[in-house]
Amino acid sequence: MTSPAGNCSTCGQPRLPIIYTERDDHPEHSCPQRHEWPADGDPGAVPALVSGDHDERGPATDVNSIRTSDGRSWRIGTASDVGWIAGHTAPGLSVTAAIPPVFDAYATFHPPGGVSLEAHEHAVVRELAAATPDQPWWLGYLDTGAHDIVFPQAANVSLYQGWSYVLVEAGPEQALTWRTGHLRGDGALPDLFFPADRSWLVSALWDDTWTDIGGSMLVLAGLRRNPLVNARLVQPDEDACPPGRTRDQYGTAAGTPG
Incomplete structure (x- = not known):
């Protein structure tokens, strides 16, 4: 419909x-x-x-899926789906606070001046989809208590500083259309997402005004070539804060529950 x-x-x-x-x-x-x-x-x-509820529960016996009002069922992620991330990042100021140190290259991105958030996010997803074989993507929505998590009744997973995420198996189309607003503005992108083969990982931490990514040099090269993406390579051990951006005074641990 x-x-x-x-x-x-x-x-x-x-x-x-x-x-x-x-x-x-x-x-x-x-x-x-x-x-x-x-x-x-x-x-x-x-x-x-x-x-605010975008969803309807599926059959009571299927606790790992959720059904949208168009009749489609979506798998809800569990701790095992993010086990390769949880416990494999280190609190601090580097990109590895968000991305496990398992990739060939790392970068940050944020909308460049004069580019709308919508145009920026569409360019990011376009480049990632072009560099990724057809497969499901895991979409993770950070539950801050103030931002859209798409499926508020779904079970969540814990990452980083004990933060709760709703994790849903979907794809690039849903990454650009399901959500209405996040920590970085009135955009749609999940706070964390990666393909089923784990060939790259995108993650924006709680108080960061930019987004981190780890992947192959080929994936990052496509992002860097697109001026709407504004991607900048960073080393795993350097401060990930892009030039001209500021970090919350409490660093990446700000917003930690409790």
């Missing part, structure tokens, strides 16, 4: 086909700000606010 054409009468943004709920068999469609309209209602009417 897709939503009808048109813009939100409240915020002016286009309606999206991927964020909607079905109540009493009547679809309701929403914009990125979660304003909704009944499909058979007055499109000019003032919309209501959609609940």
Whole structure:
């Protein structure tokens, strides 16, 4: 099912086909700000606010999957899916606070001046998808208590300083469309994501205003060539903070629960 054409009468943004709920068999469609309209209602009417729950639970016996309102089931990740990350990073200021030291090369990226967050994130995903064989991607959403985690009722995994993530097996399309806002702005990208073959890992830590990545030189070369990505190589033992960026006074451990 897709939503009808048109813009939100409240915020002016286009309606999206991927964020909607079905109540009493009547679809309701929403914009990125979660304003909704009944499909058979007055499109000019003032919309209501959609609940933060994007999901519906699957069968009670399948605790490791979740079902979206379009009928698709998505696998929820467990500790074993991130076991190669958990316990293999070191608190500090280097890129290995976010990325285990198992890759050939490391980099950081953030939107360059004059480039929108949307254009930047689309360029990142485009380059990564082009360099990665077709396969599922794991998408991880950091639960800060203030940002969209897409599936708020799903079980979570623990990473880094005991932070909770919702981890879902999906793909590049969902990485760009499921979410509405994160720590770095009004973007869609997960806070952590990697392909099933673990050939690269993207991770943005709690208070960082940039994103870290580890992968092969070939993967990072594609990111570096794209001016919309603004990728910069870093060594595993150097401060990962990009020039012109600032770090929270408490460093990467800021925001630690408790």
